[in-house]
Amino acid sequence: MRNLLKINLMAILVLAFYTMGIAQDHHQRMSREELADKQARYIAQELAFDEATTQQFVETFCAYQQEMWALGPKHKDEPTTDEEAEQAIKERFERSQQILNLRQKYYAEYSKFLTPIQIQQVYKMERRVGDHLRQHKDHGKPHDPRKPHSPHFEPKD
Numbered sequence: 367m368r369n370l371l372k373i374n375l376m377a378i379l380v381l382a383f384y385t386m387g388i389a390q391d392h393h394q395r396m397s398r399e400e401l402a403d404k405q406a407r408y409i410a411q412e413l414a415f416d417e418a419t420t421q422q423f424v425e426t427f428c429a430y431q432q433e434m435w436a437l438g439p440k441h442k443d444e445p446t447t448d449e450e451a452e453q454a455i456k457e458r459f460e461r462s463q464q465i466l467n468l469r470q471k472y473y474a475e476y477s478k479f480l481t482p483i484q485i486q487q488v489y490k491m492e493r494r495v496g497d498h499l500r501q502h503k504d505h506g507k508p509h510d511p512r513k514p515h516s517p518h519f520e521p522k523d
Contacts, residue, residue: 401499402431409491413484422479423488430472437464 396404406427410420440461445451476485 398431398435399428402428405492405495408495409488412491413487419479423476426472426475430468430475433468434465437461437468 403424406424407420409427410423415423441454441457443454445454473485476488480488
């Protein structure tokens with residue numbers, strides 16, 4: 367009887383872990399495009415856009431995200447020489463300019479169907495959702511952008 371109880375308990379545990387694994391795989395397999403679409407729909411819902419505005423916003427937001435992704439990832443290598451540091455700074459300036467150009471381009475696109483107040487709300491919501499996603503990416507640890515990531519950092523009073 368004890369062996370049967372142990373076997374049943376093991377079977378339940380295996381099934382539970384298997385189910386959790388499937389749920390995590392499904393969550394992790396969401397593509398960038400699906401995530402951008404979901405993010406856009408969430409923002410549209412939170413800002414109470416009508417159906418036509420929501421559709422335009424989702425299409426425009428997803429196109430904006432596609433162009434942002436096309437810029438490529440940020441460089442995270444720490445330069446070791448003055449020349450590398452200078453090159454890294456110039457690359458950051460170039461990337462910042464490209465991002466600014468995209469933001470201006472899509473501000474003009476959003477202006478065709480949203481008011482300036484709505485666009486400002488979109489930017490706030492986009493930032494909030496992005497912060498939320500980054501927190502989950504960092505395993506739920508809140509991130510204060512004003513503090514270095516070093517565990518030895520102690521603020522001076």
